[in-house]
Amino acid sequence: MITSLRGKIFFALGVVIFVLLWEVASFGMASSLLLPSPYEVAKELLHLLWQRETYEHLSTTLIRIGLGIVLSAFPGIILGILSGRWNDLYFLFQPWLLVFQSIPAIVWVLLSLLWFPRDVTPVVLAFLTTFPLWVLGIRQAILSVPGELLEMVDVFGVRGVRRYFALYFPYVLFSLSTTLRGTITLSIKIVVMAEVLAFPAQGIGARLFWAKTYVDIVQLFGWAMLLLLLSWGIDALFSRLIIVLKRYFHLEVE
Helix, strand or coil: CCCCHHHHHHHHHHHHHHHHHHHHHHHHHCCCCCCCCHHHHHHHHHHHHCCHHHHHHHHHHHHHHHHHHHHHHHHHHHHHHHHHHCHHHHHHHHHHHHHHHHCCHHHHHHHHHHHCCCCCHHHHHHHHHHHHHHHHHHHHHHHCCCHHHHHHHHHCCCCHHHHHHHHCHHHHHHHHHHHHHHHHHHHHHHHHHHHHHHCCCCCHHHHHHHHHHCCCHHHHHHHHHHHHHHHHHHHHHHHHHHHHHHHHHCCCCC
């Protein structure tokens, strides 16, 4: 998240330059069928925002994203905490994590289409791509606890549940916010891609598929802009949350 005034100015300048280059390229194409202008896309975005159907498709996609994240979060957090405490357990599950991380998402989409109903495929993809992020993020939080704190709780004789809350809770909570931020933004891309390929009855990916089928480039750009604003909004929200957590718990982590 950009906090300095200089950074915000250059960010805004970058946006202006991008829009101007987009306008010039669109003018050079001389047809919105190839590249619509920023004005046409903004007009289509406003049109989509006024339609009830848009929010039905958006809610369907968000539900799939939420289900995938929730299903991966519970086992991922538990395994992350345990593997952070016992390296042997991490090494035991590391081959599985490498498989989930290494195989391209398109392969999982194709396999899921063979194994599951098309409406379930986006949820499965969200689970497979976010599960390693939970495990590795929480494990790193456990390992990042400073040695000075470990020595201090030993000196004061803190044991049991109090020890875990005093030592690990702030770091795990901070990791939860950063990991959730990453899983949501990644899941938006993965779930929409899965919807385009699986072609369920509803979802933003389904609308993108129809826009491509009917060569409605303006509508395709409008849905893409909606996804961009959604991702930016979520990223800004969690960036602010991360700053608040770092200040509240006095965490010296990046």
